[in-house]
Amino acid sequence: MSASLRHARFVRITHWLTTIAVFALLLSGVELVLSHPRFYWGEAGNVNTPALFSIPVPSSRGTVPTGYGFVLPDQNGWSRYLHFQSAWLVLFTGLVYLVAGLRTGHFRRELVPAAADRSWRALRTAIAGHLRFTASAFGDPWSYNALQRISYLVIVFVLFPLVIWTGLAMAPGFTAVFPLAVTALGGRQSPRTLHFLVTIALVLFTIVHVTMIVLAGFRSRVGAMITGTAEKRQ
Amino acid sequence: MTNLTRRALVASGVAAAGAAVGAALTAASRRFGLVPPDAGGFYGPGETLAYASHRLFGRHALAREFPRRTISAKPFANAIAPPTEAFKRHQAANFATWRLTVHGLVERPARLSLAELRTMGARSQITEVVCEEGWSYVAEWTGTPLSMVLHASGVHPAARYLVYYSSDPEWWESIDIDEALHPQTLLAWGMNGAELPVPFGGPLRLRVPRQLGYKSVKFVNRLVLTDSLDEFGSGTGQSAANDGYAWYAGI
Numbered sequence: 001m002s003a004s005l006r007h008a009r010f011v012r013i014t015h016w017l018t019t020i021a022v023f024a025l026l027l028s029g030v031e032l033v034l035s036h037p038r039f040y041w042g043e044a045g046n047v048n049t050p051a052l053f054s055i056p057v058p059s060s061r062g063t064v065p066t067g068y069g070f071v072l073p074d075q076n077g078w079s080r081y082l083h084f085q086s087a088w089l090v091l092f093t094g095l096v097y098l099v100a101g102l103r104t105g106h107f108r109r110e111l112v113p114a115a116a117d118r119s120w121r122a123l124r125t126a127i128a129g130h131l132r133f134t135a136s137a138f139g140d141p142w143s144y145n146a147l148q149r150i151s152y153l154v155i156v157f158v159l160f161p162l163v164i165w166t167g168l169a170m171a172p173g174f175t176a177v178f179p180l181a182v183t184a185l186g187g188r189q190s191p192r193t194l195h196f197l198v199t200i201a202l203v204l205f206t207i208v209h210v211t212m213i214v215l216a217g218f219r220s221r222v223g224a225m226i227t228g229t230a231e232k233r234q
Numbered sequence: 235m236t237n238l239t240r241r242a243l244v245a246s247g248v249a250a251a252g253a254a255v256g257a258a259l260t261a262a263s264r265r266f267g268l269v270p271p272d273a274g275g276f277y278g279p280g281e282t283l284a285y286a287s288h289r290l291f292g293r294h295a296l297a298r299e300f301p302r303r304t305i306s307a308k309p310f311a312n313a314i315a316p317p318t319e320a321f322k323r324h325q326a327a328n329f330a331t332w333r334l335t336v337h338g339l340v341e342r343p344a345r346l347s348l349a350e351l352r353t354m355g356a357r358s359q360i361t362e363v364v365c366e367e368g369w370s371y372v373a374e375w376t377g378t379p380l381s382m383v384l385h386a387s388g389v390h391p392a393a394r395y396l397v398y399y400s401s402d403p404e405w406w407e408s409i410d411i412d413e414a415l416h417p418q419t420l421l422a423w424g425m426n427g428a429e430l431p432v433p434f435g436g437p438l439r440l441r442v443p444r445q446l447g448y449k450s451v452k453f454v455n456r457l458v459l460t461d462s463l464d465e466f467g468s469g470t471g472q473s474a475a476n477d478g479y480a481w482y483a484g485i
Contacts, residue, residue: 036368046369048308063313077478085280173484176444177292188370
């Protein structure tokens with residue numbers, strides 16, 4: 001790894017592999033939700049039981065009461081295949097990223113906020129800068145500010161592990177081996193609901209992430225994540 | 235030797251070693267039953283990883299069972315195909331005429347009535363039916379463990395799959411022999427302390443609680459033991475493949 005690179009090679013490769021996998025997961029995941037756009041909490045839940053909440057979309061199943069007078073075509077076959085294959089890609093990519101990140105000190109250097117920035121005051125300044133779209137708040141192409149660092153840490157160490165855990169907790173073959181994965185969440189419907197909510201959080205992050213890249217300079221930021229090089233530090 | 239040719243040499247060496255390891259893994263996987271019938275094609279790697287990891291780490295793992303108070307007050311039967319004329323005749327006879335045929339790679343092919351099935355042994359278990367769509371319910375299932383029927387029929391050691399059929403001609407499935415002999419795989423004829431209602435698969439449903447609902451075929455009337463799925467649904471081993479569904483449904 002060259003010291004003159006903004007993003008190490010392992011960061012760039014795992015970033016784009018994750019991008020591809022998450023896009024496939026989201027596409028297939030939206031499709032899968034359509035077969036039962038109702039969510040529950042606890043062990044069991046079906047159309048005979050009250051929903052915790054439901055999404056006002058048409059369904060690909062005639063047995064789901066949606067209020068729409070039509071039923072969408074069933075796309076769950078390929079959606080399930082694509083979802084699980086992409087989940088393996090995310091899992092392996094995540095493991096490579098985690099091991100390489102620990103070995104190279106990537107998390108400590110790039111993502112853990114500097115000691116001086118670990119204060120509410122520093123965080124407030126960063127948030128205010130972002131809200132005012134001040135270029136200096138997110139304009140340093142060579143380093144992330146405290147808010148960016150905390151966001152990435154939450155994505156990497158909270159939301160991705162959660163979405164993987166709740167996904168696995170829905171698989172009956174998996175929970176036969178690791179029942180704690182689902183009992184710890186209070187039953188099988190809870191991880192399904194959490195999986196959906198964590199996905200919403202990941203989508204919101206992605207929207208903000210891409211917006212910030214556009215504001216900071218799409219070509220230079222995306223270029224840096226492809227080639228590893230960034231413009232000189234001011 | 236220049237760097238470039240050295241690199242090419244190392245790369246081709248790694249590629250050759252990789253190919254050899256890959257071929258050995260494939261052979262071993264097939265031998266130990268780690269490759270699903272839909273392992274070919276674009277989604278083959280994901281399916282194989284899921285099936286192989288479940289078989290490596292949980293071949294004998296038990297599906298969760300639940301306390302009685304967890305039983306769903308309002309289970310959901312899901313839509314079922316309109317019954318055939320033959321099914322209606324069995325229903326009119328209160329299923330006294332229902333027969334379960336067992337054939338294929340068995341020493342003693344059998345044709346069992348529900349009464350005969352009941353005398354072979356019974357087990358009750360409170361497990362969850364989970365649909366691939368996402369909904370679920372918990373119920374107590376009573377039936378004859380499939381393993382008892384298979385042992386009584388004398389399964390040939392070469393048998394690797396069980397293919398099972400229903401009075402619904404559009405719904406048939408297969409599972410590997412480990413799933414078939416698994417203690418929780420049940421030929422269920424009772425539900426929540428009563429006879430298994432027709433909407434839930436009565437008179438006989440094969441409950442496979444470690445896999446999703448589409449593997450728990452309703453109105454089961456025929457079991458076939460085979461060493462290969464090649465002759466069943468063009469190698470897919472299930473009706474669900476017509477709608478693009480995966481063979482292994484433990485995920």
